[in-house]
Amino acid sequence: MSNEAIEESLARIAAWGDPTARVYEALYAADPALAALFGNDESGAVRGHMLYEALEVARDLAGARAYGAHFLAAESVNHEHLGVPRAAFAAFYDAIIAAFADILGPAWTPDFAAAWARVREEARAIANARLIPGI
Numbered sequence: 001m002s003n004e005a006i007e008e009s010l011a012r013i014a015a016w017g018d019p020t021a022r023v024y025e026a027l028y029a030a031d032p033a034l035a036a037l038f039g040n041d042e043s044g045a046v047r048g049h050m051l052y053e054a055l056e057v058a059r060d061l062a063g064a065r066a067y068g069a070h071f072l073a074a075e076s077v078n079h080e081h082l083g084v085p086r087a088a089f090a091a092f093y094d095a096i097i098a099a100f101a102d103i104l105g106p107a108w109t110p111d112f113a114a115a116w117a118r119v120r121e122e123a124r125a126i127a128n129a130r131l132i133p134g135i
């Protein structure tokens with residue numbers, strides 16, 4: 001099963017072009033300290049891959065719900081060891097939402113906004129949950 005609003009918004013963004021630069025601009029605008037974490041990513045490949053994974057997680061959380069929650073839970077632990085605060089996961093989805101809304105303008109519908117807000121809220125809750133005591 002897939003979520004129409006998530007799929008449709010992603011199709012519209014894909015028709016516009018590659019949103020990667022806009023998403024990271026929005027992320028750094030919200031928290032400039034996060035930019036330093038990508039200091040070694042000279043080619044941008046890590047950031048591109050990371051955004052791809054975050055979008056696939058969004059599709060999964062809103063659709064099949066096969067792996068996204070567990071993947072996010074694991075990545076919130078892995079990323080903590082890179083110095084990424086767990087709160088940054090919600091900030092990343094906020095940046096995706098802000099960039100997409102800005103790119104699509106009036107074509108960013110209330111349905112899109114509501115579907116992405118649900119994904120963002122679930123990702124926030126998963127990243128902040130400490131599922132295994134002490135980790």
Ligand code: HEM
Nearest residue numbers: 034037038045046049050053054075079082084088089092
């Ligand atoms: C939905 C949320 C996220 C997902 C699914 C995710 C996933 C990933 C993946 C798959 C990689 C490896 C990419 C590669 O090496 O090709 C990665 C790397 C990285 N992520 Fe994330 N990430 C998320 C959120 C964040 C956030 C919010 C930050 C901080 C702003 C962050 C910082 C980093 C950094 C610094 C690396 C590079 C690690 C290294 O030096 O190898 N991630 N992420």
